[in-house]
Amino acid sequence: MNQPTASLEARNLVKEFRLRNGLKFSTLQAVKDVSFTLEAGRTIALVGESGSGKSTIARMIAKLETPTSGDILLDGSPSGTRGRALAAYRGDVQMVFQDPFASLNPFHSIEHHLERPIRIHHPELSRAEVRDRVLSLLERVRLTPATQFAERRPHELSGGQRQRVAIARALAPGARFIVADEPVSMLDVSIRLGVLNLLAALQREERLGVLYITHDLATARHFSDEILVMYRGEIVERGPADAVILDPQHDYTKRLLEAAADPERLGALRDEVRSAG
Amino acid sequence: MPEPHTAVDEAVVDRTPADTFAAPIGITSAVPDTGRAEAEAAKRGIRRRMPKLTLKLASGLVLVVGITLFGIIAPFFTQSPTFSGNPSLQPPSADHWLGTTKLGYDVFAQLAQGTRGSLLIGIVAGSIALVLSVLFGVLAGYLGNWSDEILSLVTNIMLVIPGLPLVMVIATYVPGRSWLLVAIVLGITAWAGPAVVLRAQSRSLRAREYVAASRVAGERAHRVILVEILPNLLPLLTAQFLFAIIFAILGEAGLSYLGLGPTGSITWGTMLNDAQTGQAIGTGAWWWFVPPGLMIALLGAGLSLINFSIDEIINPKLRIAPEYTRRVRKAAREGRGVAVEGSIA
Incomplete structure (x- = not known):
């Protein structure tokens, strides 16, 4: 787990969607030539507005979408696209989804959600060993008493608790890299920090590489080593977190920073809105 | 500028007040016997998916269970439904509870045997329709792309072919029609409508994040369909199954009335056909055609009432x-x- 070369690399990723409007087809370039390297133990934040292509990148890395061109390399070698190679890749790279109310199947218990990835990636384990792992995962995401949380169903949990389950599920196969697609945007502001800090603590314990996708610059700076700013499918600015926030170069980054809520500017914003209305 | 709250100590990973608040009561007490707790959780899960016992559901269940039991048990206690030694066209009496037909058959015996025949056809045809609609609808919805195009094409063709005329054509071409053949024919003409609904529903379920999440976890397609998607379609499937049974029983009655029903077995439809050819209405023999007609109506009403209760789960x-x-x-x-x-x- 502590190999120095452990890395997840996106090289020249391009994703085009074919849109049909009646008989006419047009092409939408959702992601244009994006490259970055995520190393074990580090966090990269991917920041951008809705529709900037950041979730498409997440889905491509989670192998839910196939890139139009470009490669995803794990530890320097091309990643599998099907069969056993894909299964091995999924054991290493996992995803935490945005909406904890939609990402857990209402029909199944929490135990089912954690047990399946363990069974799939570690078929050699006995029933009791799988159960032990499920319980220890729940304890690692601070859902205790684990035996009681295991048998509950998603609707019996709060949003923050569900997102912890989703994080545990991503860790279940023994993943080394985690793609977190806006993991706290659907949660109440009061519990966001708890979930983010949990993710950060787990990352330190396991030396996980985390791709943190967000539109919130504040948490991006707080949580990540490097920030990539995306705009219309392209990375317009990249660099160490503090440098990007404190000394933005690109116009779009500057606008993004201005749009962020700033207590000192609240009055100005109100005047602006009122005069416009 | 970053918001000030980001300065909070990172090491504080513990539960936030909101999470603690959401923790259910009773968890803090001593850990109960886990086996019992698990059984209770399972029971709770199943009960949540069951319709509440309302008057609507109760009367539907009484009707359907009553008719089913009648069809299963009564034939053992009646005389042979094809024994023609009775006096003909007798009104109901102590000897013949529902009278006799023109050929001297006991109507009650025929009704008991007919209930069995009609229910068998309904259940077999309903099951065939259910399997085919799941196969075409759910697969088309889940797989998408070319498979969807092909499966939808077949579904749409079956949808626009008028069912009853097709059934009549098939029925006239086959000389000896067993009840099984009639059931199969009714089944393969009834699946297209439900398949369209299932396709739409599973397309929507497929786009849910938990399906994507199970794919990321490494689940294979068949497990995603069977374990993640199908359970969430259960109420819909039950409703469609019950509706397919009603459809098949009515279809069989219609076919039999036209003389295209199963040969050699007795159903409610063949009884009605016999009554019609025996001029039951002309001779005033109401006991001949009212019982099978009433049974069809009651079973249809019972199944519909159950269906309404299921609808309430699907659409709160x-x-x-x-x-x-x-x-x-x-x-x-x-x-x-x-x-x-x-x-x-």
């Missing part, structure tokens, strides 16, 4: 509507109503 708005009307009415009676004619959303 339906469940609220009667309660809402009641409340509006009550408020109006007490003189604090909003409007005289309350409309329901």
Whole structure:
């Protein structure tokens, strides 16, 4: 787990969607030539507005979408696209989804959600060993008493608790890299920090590489080593977190920073809105 | 500028107040026997998916279970439905509870045997329709792309072929029609409509994040369909199955009435056909055609009532509507109503 070369690399990723409007087809370039390297133990934040292509990148890395061109390399070698190679890749790279109310199947218990990835990636384990792992995962995401949380169903949990389950599920196969697609945007502001800090603590314990996708610059700076700013499918600015926030170069980054809520500017914003209305 | 709250100590990973608040009561007490707790959790999960026992559901169940039991048990205690030694066209009496037919058959015996025949056809045809609609609908919805195009094409073709004429054509071409053949023919003409609904529903379920999440976890396609998608389609499938049974029994009755029903077995439809060819209406022998007709109506009503109760699970708005009307009415009676004619959303 502590190999120095452990890395997840996106090289020249391009994703085009074919849109049909009646008989006419047009092409939408959702992601244009994006490259970055995520190393074990580090966090990269991917920041951008809705529709900037950041979730498409997440889905491509989670192998839910196939890139139009470009490669995803794990530890320097091309990643599998099907069969056993894909299964091995999924054991290493996992995803935490945005909406904890939609990402857990209402029909199944929490135990089912954690047990399946363990069974799939570690078929050699006995029933009791799988159960032990499920319980220890729940304890690692601070859902205790684990035996009681295991048998509950998603609707019996709060949003923050569900997102912890989703994080545990991503860790279940023994993943080394985690793609977190806006993991706290659907949660109440009061519990966001708890979930983010949990993710950060787990990352330190396991030396996980985390791709943190967000539109919130504040948490991006707080949580990540490097920030990539995306705009219309392209990375317009990249660099160490503090440098990007404190000394933005690109116009779009500057606008993004201005749009962020700033207590000192609240009055100005109100005047602006009122005069416009 | 970053918001000030980001300065909070990172090491504080513990539960936030909101999470603690959401923790259910009773968890803090001593850990109970896990086996029992698990059984209770399972029971709770199943019960949540069951419709509540309302008058609607109860009367539907009584009708359907009653008719089914009648079809299973009664034939063992009646005389042979094809024994023609009785006096013909007798009205109901102590000897023949529902009278006799023109050929001297006992109507009660025929009804008992006919119930069995009709139910068998209904269940077999319903099952065939269910399997085919799941196969075409769910697969088309889940797989998408070319598979979807092909499966939808077949579904749409089956949808626009008028069912009863096709059944009649098939039925006339086959000389000896067993009840099984009639059931199969009815089954393969009834699946297209439900398949369209299932396709739409599973397309929507497929786009849910938990399906994507199970794919990321490494689940194979067949497990995603069977374990993640199908359970969430269960209420819909049950409703469609019950509806397919009604459809098949009515279809069989229609076919039999036209003389295209199963040869050599007795169903409600063949009884009606016999009554019609025996001029039961002309001779005033109501006991010959009323019982099978009534049975069809009662079974249809019973299955529909169960279906309504299932609909209320699928669409909770339906469940609220009667309660809402009641409340509006009550408020109006007490003189604090909003409007005289309350409309329901």
